[in-house]
Amino acid sequence: LKQTVENFKKELTKRNIQVSYQRIKVLEYLMAKRIHPTAEQIFNDLHKEIPTLSRATVYNILKVLVKAKLVRVITIEGNETRYDIDTENHGHFKCTCCGAIYDFGVNMDSFIPDELKEFQIDDKDLYIKGICPACLLKKQQ
Ligand SMILES: [Zn+2]
Ligand SMILES: [Zn+2]
Numbered sequence: 001l002k003q004t005v006e007n008f009k010k011e012l013t014k015r016n017i018q019v020s021y022q023r024i025k026v027l028e029y030l031m032a033k034r035i036h037p038t039a040e041q042i043f044n045d046l047h048k049e050i051p052t053l054s055r056a057t058v059y060n061i062l063k064v065l066v067k068a069k070l071v072r073v074i075t076i077e078g079n080e081t082r083y084d085i086d087t088e089n090h091g092h093f094k095c096t097c098c099g100a101i102y103d104f105g106v107n108m109d110s111f112i113p114d115e116l117k118e119f120q121i122d123d124k125d126l127y128i129k130g131i132c133p134a135c136l137l138k139k140q141q
Contacts, residue, residue: 003031005024005028008027008070009024011070012070015068017064022057023065025050027065027070027071027085029042029046030042030084031085035100035101036084036092037083038080039062039081039083040055042058042062043055043058062083066083069087070085070087071085071087072085072086074125076101086103089109090103090104090105090106091103091104091106091125092125092127092128093127093128093129093132094128094129094130095135096129097132097135097139098134108124111126
């Protein structure tokens with residue numbers, strides 16, 4: 001599915017979720033900023049544009065979108081909940097230097113360790129930590 005506002009509107013309607021201006025704004029933000037933002041980041045940025053938007057509303061919208069499986073929650077660092085518009089299976093690389101999170105493709109479907117053959121798997125995440133090329137370059141200078 002191509003990620004466009006029009007498609008998201010259709011997906012919301014299909015799930016009987018009201019297409020509100022603020023919900024679309026949050027989806028647009030997540031589409032434009034592939035930085036895996038926290039709810040706070042989303043609120044801080046969108047609040048500048050929509051002064052009437054409250055923090056509670058942002059949390060609420062995210063909850064609705066996650067439940068509708070249009071947005072995925074990712075937890076990279078223990079208590080840090082981030083949001084990802086890319087709901088396809090993919091891995092995340094976190095740069096411990098600048099904090100940026102990069103997506104990478106990985107075939108998660110074929111990844112089931114023998115030890116987990118008899119388990120029901122609900123979610124698969126792959127996190128890798130390290131230093132991104134931009135930070136490595138800075139370190140060399
Ligand atoms: Zn970095
Ligand atoms: Zn991602």
